[in-house]
Amino acid sequence: MLEVCDLRAGYGRMEVLHGVSVSAVSGRPTVVMGANGVGKTTLCRAITGLIPLRSGAILLDGEDISRCDPAERVRRGVALVPEGRQVFPEMTVRENLRLGAYVHGEPTAAQFDDVAELFPILAERQGQMAGLLSGGEQQMLALARALMARPRVLLLDEPSQGLAPKAVAQVGQAVTRIASRGVAVLLVEQNLTLAEMIARHAVVLESGAVAAEGPADELLSSGAVEASYLGH
Amino acid sequence: MIDLFVQQLVNGLALGSTYALVALGLTLIFGVLLIPNFAHGEFYMLGAFLTYAMVLAGMNFWLAMALAVGAVILLGCLVDRLAFKPVEQAPPLSMMISALAASIILQQSAMLIWGGEARTIPAPVTGVLRTPFFIVTWMQLIVMASLLLAAAGVWLVLNRLRLGLAIRAVAQNRDAALLMGISMFQVRLATFAIGAALGAIAGALLGATFPIYPTMGVNPVLKAFVVLVLGGIGSLPGAVFGGLFLGVVEVMVAGYISSELSDIGAFAILVAVLLLRPQGFFGQAQVER
Amino acid sequence: MKPFSGIGAACALAMLATPLWADEIVVGDLHPITGPANFYGLPESRAIQLAVEEINAAGGLSVGGESHTFRIQTEDTQANPTVGVSALKKLVSSDVRFVIGPLSSGVGPALFPIIDRSDAITQIIDGTIAEGVTNGRNIFRNQATVSQYDVSVVALFKAKGYGSVTMMTDRFHAGFVGTQPALAASLKELGAEIAGEEGYKLGDTDFSATLTRVASRNPDVLLIRGYPAEGALITKQARQLGFEGQVVWEMVSPPSTVLKNISAAEMEGVYNCIPATTEDYIALGNEKAIALEEAYRARFNEPAGELSVLSYDAVHILKAAIEKAGSLENAAVNAALADLTVEEVPQLISDYVPGEGGQLFDDKGQVTLRSAVSVWQGEGWHPATDVIR
Ligand SMILES: Nc1ncnc2c1ncn2[C@@H]1O[C@H](COP(=O)(O)OP(=O)(O)O)[C@@H](O)[C@H]1O
Numbered sequence: 001m002l003e004v005c006d007l008r009a010g011y012g013r014m015e016v017l018h019g020v021s022v023s024a025v026s027g028r029p030t031v032v033m034g035a036n037g038v039g040k041t042t043l044c045r046a047i048t049g050l051i052p053l054r055s056g057a058i059l060l061d062g063e064d065i066s067r068c069d070p071a072e073r074v075r076r077g078v079a080l081v082p083e084g085r086q087v088f089p090e091m092t093v094r095e096n097l098r099l100g101a102y103v104h105g106e107p108t109a110a111q112f113d114d115v116a117e118l119f120p121i122l123a124e125r126q127g128q129m130a131g132l133l134s135g136g137e138q139q140m141l142a143l144a145r146a147l148m149a150r151p152r153v154l155l156l157d158e159p160s161q162g163l164a165p166k167a168v169a170q171v172g173q174a175v176t177r178i179a180s181r182g183v184a185v186l187l188v189e190q191n192l193t194l195a196e197m198i199a200r201h202a203v204v205l206e207s208g209a210v211a212a213e214g215p216a217d218e219l220l221s222s223g224a225v226e227a228s229y230l231g232h
Numbered sequence: 233m234i235d236l237f238v239q240q241l242v243n244g245l246a247l248g249s250t251y252a253l254v255a256l257g258l259t260l261i262f263g264v265l266l267i268p269n270f271a272h273g274e275f276y277m278l279g280a281f282l283t284y285a286m287v288l289a290g291m292n293f294w295l296a297m298a299l300a301v302g303a304v305i306l307l308g309c310l311v312d313r314l315a316f317k318p319v320e321q322a323p324p325l326s327m328m329i330s331a332l333a334a335s336i337i338l339q340q341s342a343m344l345i346w347g348g349e350a351r352t353i354p355a356p357v358t359g360v361l362r363t364p365f366f367i368v369t370w371m372q373l374i375v376m377a378s379l380l381l382a383a384a385g386v387w388l389v390l391n392r393l394r395l396g397l398a399i400r401a402v403a404q405n406r407d408a409a410l411l412m413g414i415s416m417f418q419v420r421l422a423t424f425a426i427g428a429a430l431g432a433i434a435g436a437l438l439g440a441t442f443p444i445y446p447t448m449g450v451n452p453v454l455k456a457f458v459v460l461v462l463g464g465i466g467s468l469p470g471a472v473f474g475g476l477f478l479g480v481v482e483v484m485v486a487g488y489i490s491s492e493l494s495d496i497g498a499f500a501i502l503v504a505v506l507l508l509r510p511q512g513f514f515g516q517a518q519v520e521r
Numbered sequence: 522m523k524p525f526s527g528i529g530a531a532c533a534l535a536m537l538a539t540p541l542w543a544d545e546i547v548v549g550d551l552h553p554i555t556g557p558a559n560f561y562g563l564p565e566s567r568a569i570q571l572a573v574e575e576i577n578a579a580g581g582l583s584v585g586g587e588s589h590t591f592r593i594q595t596e597d598t599q600a601n602p603t604v605g606v607s608a609l610k611k612l613v614s615s616d617v618r619f620v621i622g623p624l625s626s627g628v629g630p631a632l633f634p635i636i637d638r639s640d641a642i643t644q645i646i647d648g649t650i651a652e653g654v655t656n657g658r659n660i661f662r663n664q665a666t667v668s669q670y671d672v673s674v675v676a677l678f679k680a681k682g683y684g685s686v687t688m689m690t691d692r693f694h695a696g697f698v699g700t701q702p703a704l705a706a707s708l709k710e711l712g713a714e715i716a717g718e719e720g721y722k723l724g725d726t727d728f729s730a731t732l733t734r735v736a737s738r739n740p741d742v743l744l745i746r747g748y749p750a751e752g753a754l755i756t757k758q759a760r761q762l763g764f765e766g767q768v769v770w771e772m773v774s775p776p777s778t779v780l781k782n783i784s785a786a787e788m789e790g791v792y793n794c795i796p797a798t799t800e801d802y803i804a805l806g807n808e809k810a811i812a813l814e815e816a817y818r819a820r821f822n823e824p825a826g827e828l829s830v831l832s833y834d835a836v837h838i839l840k841a842a843i844e845k846a847g848s849l850e851n852a853a854v855n856a857a858l859a860d861l862t863v864e865e866v867p868q869l870i871s872d873y874v875p876g877e878g879g880q881l882f883d884d885k886g887q888v889t890l891r892s893a894v895s896v897w898q899g900e901g902w903h904p905a906t907d908v909i910r
């Protein structure tokens with residue numbers, strides 16, 4: 001399980017997160033909600049090591065990984081499906097998947113089979129350039145790519161962004177299946193539908209800090225989230 | 233007149249190969265790391281001078297070239313550590329200034345060691361190939377062949393090695409590459425090593441054809457930047473075809489219009505190409521990042 | 522950019538700090554000590570040093586009964602006009618009133634307007650061949666002009682009766698570009714067809730397009746006017762592209778520089794049309810040239826440069842003029858220079874053609890050097906005695 005304790009992070013002189021604590025536990029998919037610009041992406045970047053922490057700790061099964069470089073965090077089992085998908089556009093689907101497994105060497109045939117089973121469309125298109133896929137397909141690819149790293153904790157940064165409802169539902173199903181295998185899921189979302197579909201636990205961020213927290217079914221229907229989006 | 237045309241075409245391809253050979257390393261470093269490596273001209277220059285020094289000391293040309301390439305690879309990695317890595321987070325302008333500084337420091341060091349006088353490396357292969365249609369020196373053929381070998385070599389590294397996969401990933405999306413657990417340290421090192429090696433190979437070979445002097449890299453790098461834009465930024469086939477195209481255009485302008493106009497002609501063509509195809513011959517239309 | 526300018530400035534400061542001895546005459550030595558033309562400039566500066574040491578050792582100069590010695594203040598022009606002008610300013614601000622130099626057709630014309638307006642500087646040019654940089658009042662030159670180089674070219678064409686020529690000229694060399702129309706006219710008069718006039722620039726490396734055209738027209742002569750690195754490259758590439766005619770150079774070109782860019786075999790038989798250089802005088806058995814060469818070798822452990830004799834001559838010309846004037850005033854020395862005859866300076870090495878009254882300089886302050894043609898044989902230039910004695 002992943003525990004983020006009292007994390008502070010930001011850019012330059014600006015601190016965005018002022019002591020945030022969240023956790024992702026296997027069997028309890030968690031969603032982090034919050035208005036645009038509140039620092040959700042910043043949180044994902046800090047957890048994966050793309051930006052440094054200013055203080056706090058990131059514990060993976062009790063071990064502090066906040067000093068590790070991004071590669072080491074991936075190796076230990078933290079994978080991110082980044083905001084905006086960020087597939088490698090001029091590489092084939094297969095190459096994107098190989099890169100997902102980069103820290104462990106080349107992926108096994110079983111891993112490819114697993115992806116093919118979860119996302120049949122990717123298996124069909126494995127020779128195609130990722131940049132030519134549709135938005136939904138790219139999102140599947142980003143998800144599959146993260147899976148190739150054999151994560152213990154899977155972070156997803158607004159996977160519903162820019163997707164048609166049907167594609168959102170597909171992503172939701174896939175994530176639920178992944179979660180059911182024992183992967184701890186931490187979803188960052190603004191889309192209530194997807195959040196409700198996946199999460200058992202919810203956290204609301206406001207002004208760079210946790211404003212509310214509780215079981216997803218209660219919190220998401222309580223209006224606390226809408227209130228936070230409207231900024232009061 | 234027809235055979236004159238064939239001869240001019242061969243002249244152009246020979247000249248273009250030299251441009252392309254220099255542009256390859258530049259486009260690689262720029263494409264992967266977004267570093268406008270002005271010091272590439274000095275990798276080129278040092279490749280030439282180191283080869284020259286060893287050949288003069290009695291060493292076989294090809295051995296000297298191999299050692300020079302090795303030395304320039306080390307230097308390339310050092311330049312990255314000292315000049316570019318420290319300004320990684322700084323605005324692009326700092327990168328430009330750092331690149332210029334590296335370039336000037338290397339030039340001046342060479343000036344102190346070898347002086348400013350022009351000289352030529354004794355060519356390993358002399359003589360010319362005379363065909364009924366054109367004449368070409370063996371050295372020019374070697375340069376053209378080296379261009380093809382170098383381009384093929386780089387292609388193989390990028391497309392057949394795991395390291396190449398990582399390098400391409402960084403070129404396409406640095407953050408996503410980091411998320412894959414790719415070590416930037418390795419990629420930078422490899423990119424600079426390959427880039428510097430390409431520069432040094434170009435320098436050693438062209439130093440056996442053209443005079444070498446400490447500022448010899450300045451012009452080729454300017455031309456290589458033109459090739460970069462012509463061919464499409466970061467595109468290896470673009471560097472090869474852009475270089476050949478530029479060479480042929482320059483020679484045709486000099487050969488059929490006027491030797492005074494060859495530079496102007498080349499830049500006019502550049503502007504024309506960019507008006508018609510802003511992303512260059514092989515560039516992708518800018519993908520949103 | 523300028524590796525030595527810091528050191529140069531430090532030296533200049535050090536010199537400013539030392540008191541100027543009343544009996545010391547400071548000679549400003551203005552040459553490219555570093556930079557791309559230092560293979561011309563350094564041997565000039567060193568020849569000045571040798572001449573000054575020789576004169577001082579022999580008791581210096583006697584000016585109006587008092588004895589004086591020379592002291593040198595060297596400033597580096599790097600063959601760059603901007604650097605050259607600031608080097609001159611350094612000399613002026615150190616109150617140096619006699620200047621020998623500079624080299625290079627970029628620097629000479631840049632200094633001319635400054636010195637032309639000054640009545641506190643006397644200049645003897647021992648390097649640049651650019652036209653219009655002397656005035657016969659306070660600026661003199663013991664080097665040839667481009668037109669005098671051209672005289673040698675014309676002499677060669679007259680002797681050989683060539684039927685056609687293509688000229689390839691460094692189009693940023695103001696001297697060569699300026700005299701090209703006149704030269705073309707003279708050659709036409711001799712019956713040579715001008716098959717083409719091509720341009721290139723310093724630092725160009727690929728001449729194949731132009732040379733393909735030249736080779737296809739196949740003129741009797743390819744005349745190259747510029748600097749030796751490009752000269753060597755053009756010669757090499759012309760041969761490779763099948764040009765079989767005579768290659769003629771018109772440039773001061775030290776064999777050491779030439780051989781760094783082309784093999785001796787490829788140079789064999791190339792003519793060079795310039796007044797005699799240090800090497801030529803040595804080859805012709807000129808004893809003063811041989812003595813200078815020996816002193817130079819003993820001191821610097823390498824042979825003297827092409828232009829060393831001119832710099833050596835310039836110091837002796839200055840000495841003779843000062844002694845003749847009997848004064849250190851610029852005006853008096855200028856007048857003495859204008860009047861000086863070749864006979865009054867017995868130490869001169871180069872072969873100057875005296876004017877009507879035996880004068881060294883004409884009314885423009887210009888000497889006439891005997892024209893000469895050399896030919897490349899083996900490892901270097903040799904007087905082409907078959908063309909001109
Ligand atoms: N690279 C950056 N440099 C500076 N400020 C940034 C950067 N990225 C995001 N920010 C700022 O940090 C704050 C949080 O951004 P982000 O984490 O992207 O928000 P969210 O993902 O919740 O929409 C915003 O105010 C944003 O403007």
Ligand SMILES: [Mg+2]
Nearest residue numbers: 040041083158
């Ligand atoms: Mg975001």
